[in-house]
Amino acid sequence: MNTSAPIENLISKEKIAIAFENVSISYGGNEAIKNLYLNFPKGKVTALIGPSGCGKSTVLRAINRMNDLIPDCKIKGRIFYEGSDLYDPNIDPVEVRRRIGMVFQQPNPFPKSIYENIAFGARINGYSGNMDKLVEKSLKKAAVWDECKDKLNKSGCSLSGGQQQRLCIARTIAIRPDIILMDEPCSALDPISTLKIEETIHELKNNYTIIIVTHNMQQAYRISDYTAFFNAENVDDGEGGKVGYLAEFNETETIFGSPKQKITKDYISGKFG
Amino acid sequence: MNQDLIYKKSIKRNIIEFLLNTIAITFTFIVVLPLVLVLFYVLIKGGEQLNFALFTQLPEPPGDDLLSAGGIGNAILGTIIVTTIASIIAIPIGVGGGIYLAEYAKGGSFSKFIRFGTNILSGIPSIIAGVFIYGTIVSTKIIFGSSFSSLAGGMALSILMLPTIIKTTDEGLKLVSDNLRKGALCVGASKFTTITSITLPTAFRPIVTGILLAVARAAGETAPLIFTALFSFYWPQGSESFLEPIASLSVLIYNFALEPYKAQNELAWAASFILIILLLFLNLLARYLNKLTIQNK
Numbered sequence: 001m002n003t004s005a006p007i008e009n010l011i012s013k014e015k016i017a018i019a020f021e022n023v024s025i026s027y028g029g030n031e032a033i034k035n036l037y038l039n040f041p042k043g044k045v046t047a048l049i050g051p052s053g054c055g056k057s058t059v060l061r062a063i064n065r066m067n068d069l070i071p072d073c074k075i076k077g078r079i080f081y082e083g084s085d086l087y088d089p090n091i092d093p094v095e096v097r098r099r100i101g102m103v104f105q106q107p108n109p110f111p112k113s114i115y116e117n118i119a120f121g122a123r124i125n126g127y128s129g130n131m132d133k134l135v136e137k138s139l140k141k142a143a144v145w146d147e148c149k150d151k152l153n154k155s156g157c158s159l160s161g162g163q164q165q166r167l168c169i170a171r172t173i174a175i176r177p178d179i180i181l182m183d184e185p186c187s188a189l190d191p192i193s194t195l196k197i198e199e200t201i202h203e204l205k206n207n208y209t210i211i212i213v214t215h216n217m218q219q220a221y222r223i224s225d226y227t228a229f230f231n232a233e234n235v236d237d238g239e240g241g242k243v244g245y246l247a248e249f250n251e252t253e254t255i256f257g258s259p260k261q262k263i264t265k266d267y268i269s270g271k272f273g
Numbered sequence: 274m275n276q277d278l279i280y281k282k283s284i285k286r287n288i289i290e291f292l293l294n295t296i297a298i299t300f301t302f303i304v305v306l307p308l309v310l311v312l313f314y315v316l317i318k319g320g321e322q323l324n325f326a327l328f329t330q331l332p333e334p335p336g337d338d339l340l341s342a343g344g345i346g347n348a349i350l351g352t353i354i355v356t357t358i359a360s361i362i363a364i365p366i367g368v369g370g371g372i373y374l375a376e377y378a379k380g381g382s383f384s385k386f387i388r389f390g391t392n393i394l395s396g397i398p399s400i401i402a403g404v405f406i407y408g409t410i411v412s413t414k415i416i417f418g419s420s421f422s423s424l425a426g427g428m429a430l431s432i433l434m435l436p437t438i439i440k441t442t443d444e445g446l447k448l449v450s451d452n453l454r455k456g457a458l459c460v461g462a463s464k465f466t467t468i469t470s471i472t473l474p475t476a477f478r479p480i481v482t483g484i485l486l487a488v489a490r491a492a493g494e495t496a497p498l499i500f501t502a503l504f505s506f507y508w509p510q511g512s513e514s515f516l517e518p519i520a521s522l523s524v525l526i527y528n529f530a531l532e533p534y535k536a537q538n539e540l541a542w543a544a545s546f547i548l549i550i551l552l553l554f555l556n557l558l559a560r561y562l563n564k565l566t567i568q569n570k
Contacts, residue, residue: 010332064459066455066458066459069455069458071379094458094461094462094463095461097458097459097460097461098460098461101459101460101461104452104455104456104459106452108450108452108453108455108456109456110453110456110457110471111453111474111475113472120457120460120462120464120470121460121461124460124461124462124470125460125461125465167444168456171456172460173457173462174460175460175461
């Protein structure tokens with residue numbers, strides 16, 4: 001247990017959903033994030049903010065092993081979920097992703113019917129209950145039921161962008177994960193759809209741990225309980241490369257109200273980024 | 274009106290443009306001409322011979338009957354059987370290979386070698402495929418002691434189908450957005466489930482289009498069949514027919530077109546007609562499916 005991390009005390013141990021312990025992630029030879037210690041609280045919404053290239057999406061993808069898909073992505077250090085190191089060689093990434101779902105920047109419904117979009121994940125996860133009920137429940141939780149209840153057999157791709165994104169959230173809920181990761185889920189959407197997704201997140205946070213990457217600081221302020229501010233610093237490799245690091249992590253109120261670091265304050269007030 | 278703005282035919286720029294346009298149009302016409310002529314010549318020559326008996330009767334050996342050469346029923350059936358055998362061999366292997374290239378291979382030297390090999394294979398003259406199967410299967414009598422057989426013919430054609438199927442499967446799968454794969458993985462699908470339930474169905478149409486084009490190519494081949502399936506004047510008989518020589522439209526055309534008898538020549542025209550209609554149909558079907566795919570994008 002490394003006690004040197006200042007954020008260790010913020011969350012008591014049994015309330016930790018995911019714990020990063022001295023994690024460094026690199027693509028090829030380039031480090032994207034270094035020496036990260038970070039505990040994500042259970043049952044809360046945590047926002048990851050920071051300028052481009054600070055490694056926040058990399059951190060997010062590391063949590064459900066989606067970095068595995070990127071060739072020559074290397075990860076050092078340990079990431080704990082319920083007492084297991086997610087990068088232990090005995091861990092099955094498929095099982096990890098069944099417990100830690102993800103919603104992407106671009107809505108990506110399957111080219112199947114709305115009903116099948118939800119049922120697919122549930123079925124491959126061995127769900128044997130009433131599928132109709134599950135579909136309805138998941139769509140309701142994602143606040144998109146009213147818009148698709150009459151066209152469950154239509155293709156998921158026929159919905160609007162915002163509805164597609166909520167369908168993707170519903171699809172993730174249907175596999176009953178512990179944690180939902182969201183990678184800038186609203187960046188491709190209009191303000192009204194964004195508002196609906198935010199309402200959905202509000203609904204969801206009673207039952208799930210949510211970790212969301214966002215470029216929109218007002219959004220981070222509106223929806224999150226905790227905020228992690230990442231920054232990037234130059235490395236002396238002669239190529240102008242940058243490496244991301246965690247600058248500050250605290251309750252959202254504190255980060256936006258009285259940040260401890262000047263750099264955080266500068267970023268939040270829009271002086272750079 | 275400003276005189277400078279008026280189009281002048283006689284200035285150098287406009288004369289050259291007119292000349293080049295004329296040349297381009299002429300050459301285009303010359304290019305299209307043989308295509309249209311061949312098609313129409315065969316359709317007219319063959320269309321004349323069209324009657325119902327063509328489909329039900331067997332061809333008669335040259336010289337037996339100077340007035341009639343019989344029908345091409347067994348050749349139509351033979352072409353369908355041999356092409357089906359070829360498809361049964363080539364589709365699973367080709368689609369499987371395409372899946373490997375697009376989904377599993379990580380761009381290493383092995384996959385580069387396979388892609389390169391596939392390109393080479395697609396350029397191989399069809400007669401080489403025939404000679405290869407003749408040398409390995411027919412002359413060695415390796416399959417239950419049979420020499421020329423529809424099975425050997427199907428194998429030779431499958432060699433010609435493989436590269437097209439591998440390539441279109443590979444490219445069809447590569448067109449599927451990576452976001453879909455990630456989406457499937459993030460609801461807990463394994464790689465196998467992702468491929469069978471998400472990526473393959475999404476790429477279904479381009480793959481089927483490629484298969485149809487490959488089938489159309491195989492159905493029209495002659496050279497590989499001369500060495501492998503040979504020809505037969507009889508109907509295929511039950512399950513043993515797989516181990517015996519079998520008739521096909523293309524070999525029938527090859528055999529009968531060169532005969533000195535008019536009746537046989539006319540039968541060859543009729544067979545050409547049927548073959549062209551068959552290939553045209555397959556190609557149109559492939560085009561239709563391809564169009565659907567593009568509209569869905």
